[in-house]
Amino acid sequence: MLSVHLNNVIFWAYHGLYKEEKITGNEFEVNLRVDYTPPIPHTFQSINDTINYVALFKLVQHRMEKPTPLLESIAVDIANEIFTHFTMAQKVVISIKKLNPPIADFKGSVSVSFELDRS
Structure with missing residues (x-):
């Protein structure tokens, strides 16, 4: 099994439930891992x-x-x-972090994580 990663990728986007978030935006960090079994033999010519x-x-x-709530x-x-675009993909693990959530007196970030196995 091999994995391809995107690490600490930063985006400015307008996701959120609150009107202000849709106007001002926020920084988001995405971490992604895609697991797959390479073709046999493992030559990686292309x-x-x-x-x-x-x-x-x-x-x-x-x-x-x-923009999404x-x-x-x-x-x-x-x-x-x-999974639609990469037929070799067997598992996806993704986390999305909102770096500056609009929560009074809150210092930190919030995030969600999701794992999906092809079955």
């Missing part, structure tokens, strides 16, 4: 022999541009999209 991390980034970037919806959408 980008088609693996899961292209640039294509993964573009997929995530495109979805992050679409709940991070849970975004995580599930991205995982499903990966």
Whole structure:
């Protein structure tokens, strides 16, 4: 089993339940792991022999541009999209962190995580 990762990828987006979030936006951090079994033998002669991390980034970037009230919806959408576009993908693990949530007297971040196995 091999894994391709996107680590600590930062996006500015307009996700959230509150009107202010839809206007001012926020910083989000995405971490993504896609597990797959490489073709046999493991020669890796072409980008088609693996899961292209640039294509993964573009997929995530495109979805992050679409304002959505709940991070849970975004995580599930991205995982499903990966399975649609990458037939080799066997498992997706994604976390999306809102770096500056609009919560009074709150110092920190909030996040959701989602795992999806192809079955």
